[in-house]
Amino acid sequence: AQSVTQLDSHVSVSEGTPVLLRCNYSSSYSPSLFWYVQHPNKGLQLLLKYTSAATLVKGINGFEAEFKKSETSFHLTKPSAHMSDAAEYFCVVSDGSGGYNKLIFGAGTRLAVHP
């Protein structure tokens, strides 16, 4: 069965410093992995996705993530945090069997950005 573990429930950074949000996955086959962001009182927005092409995936707003099969990780990074990045971030794996694509969400990491 597929699962994801987000290693930090809260991360706090200063504006202009790097962001690292950690995610480990478990999957019995080559997974599709996603990062979604949810701003307060807003819907979920797709940041980026990995689907077995390049292992380094670039997303919107300067975010990127690297798929590391040997470490079963898909950590999200950004070189320089902006105040507008404050939100909750979800690492997600897709149960892609038979085109089903049910999404399995991590518990979320709340990112705080301080001036």
Add this chain to the structure above:
Amino acid sequence: GAGVSQSPSNKVTEKGKDVELRCDPISGHTALYWYRQSLGQGLEFLIYFQGNSAPDKSGLPSDRFSAERTGGSVSTLTIQRTQQEDSAVYLCASRGGFSTDTQYFGPGTRLTVL
């Protein structure tokens, strides 16, 4: 439409009442999903519709929950005899078909059961 829409955005109801939540997927998307986001349970899958196939209801928490999708487009999630533990944000997502695995989410309906 431009994105997935859901209505109402907020719903407050009394325990024991029935509620209906509506989802309009992106035009042409064949797959539709309902998820629930609640404190303590995180985001959990409820039900999945794909075209004219029988829906996968494996995530529905009890038989008080049901959903239908009419004409392959609009979907309604119905909760009968609501309980306080049903309070959550109900999210709908749609996907374009088997060739893509990206789901696009609506803004959600916040349900509060008093």
